[in-house]
Amino acid sequence: MYSKKLFLFDFDGVIVDGMNEYWHSALLACEKYLNTSDISIDQNLYKQVSNTFIEMRPWVKYGWEMLIIVHEIIKKENPLNNNNKSDFLKKYHQNCEEILSDNSWDSTDLQKYLDKSRKYQIDKDFENWVNLHKPFSEVINFIERIKKEKIKTGIITTKGKLFAEKILEKLNIFPELIFGYESGTKIEIAGKLSHEYEIMGFIEDRKKTLIDIKQNIETKHIPCYLADWGYLKNTDRNYLPHEIKLLKLKNLEQLLAN
Numbered sequence: 001m002y003s004k005k006l007f008l009f010d011f012d013g014v015i016v017d018g019m020n021e022y023w024h025s026a027l028l029a030c031e032k033y034l035n036t037s038d039i040s041i042d043q044n045l046y047k048q049v050s051n052t053f054i055e056m057r058p059w060v061k062y063g064w065e066m067l068i069i070v071h072e073i074i075k076k077e078n079p080l081n082n083n084n085k086s087d088f089l090k091k092y093h094q095n096c097e098e099i100l101s102d103n104s105w106d107s108t109d110l111q112k113y114l115d116k117s118r119k120y121q122i123d124k125d126f127e128n129w130v131n132l133h134k135p136f137s138e139v140i141n142f143i144e145r146i147k148k149e150k151i152k153t154g155i156i157t158t159k160g161k162l163f164a165e166k167i168l169e170k171l172n173i174f175p176e177l178i179f180g181y182e183s184g185t186k187i188e189i190a191g192k193l194s195h196e197y198e199i200m201g202f203i204e205d206r207k208k209t210l211i212d213i214k215q216n217i218e219t220k221h222i223p224c225y226l227a228d229w230g231y232l233k234n235t236d237r238n239y240l241p242h243e244i245k246l247l248k249l250k251n252l253e254q255l256l257a258n
């Protein structure tokens, strides 16, 4: 039997709501590092997160995609908005790839720009940056509770590890394990961890990631929970495979009941 128990958490949309930060950092990255002739940045844009952006966030897997969405939203001509959003979403991945190739961009570079934008803000005014994130207090309490039960906390995120760490420190949360995009895919990480730990559950707000976990031979035994409070598409709650449970904030404590 395993002697070490572990709960796995996604970060964005599960531990914190970072919508203001995603918008702010992606916009700043567009302004400072992309700066194409297709866009002009009005400083008022920083004041309010675009509704189109909020509604598209559930489709985002990697941070660099947010630069593409923001760039499209603030384009001078034919911008992405609530009228053409659903067409874009029908072929979301294909559209992101096309925009990369049309602009001769590389996704790795865009991810670096996003990271640079975050570092810039941290150096300039850490408090201001960190306060753009709103923690889900029920999840923070749950992490504190499992610590008392001697269960370890692991966080697997597609953002840079450094940024997740800084936010968690501010929340006074010190997980035993944190993995950012630098560590590989969530499936690979969960697979490796499952050799060493009894994984009590993986709480994630991206349904496709949980489906992939359940379809992988190394990880399919991990109990998977779709975070109802996260960035979910309207259709995510429907046709949920029976082995993936929809989890509500108020039911977190029940995960310790068995």
Ligand SMILES: [Mg+2]
Binding pocket: 010, 011, 012, 013, 014, 204, 205, 206, 230
């Ligand atoms: Mg998430």
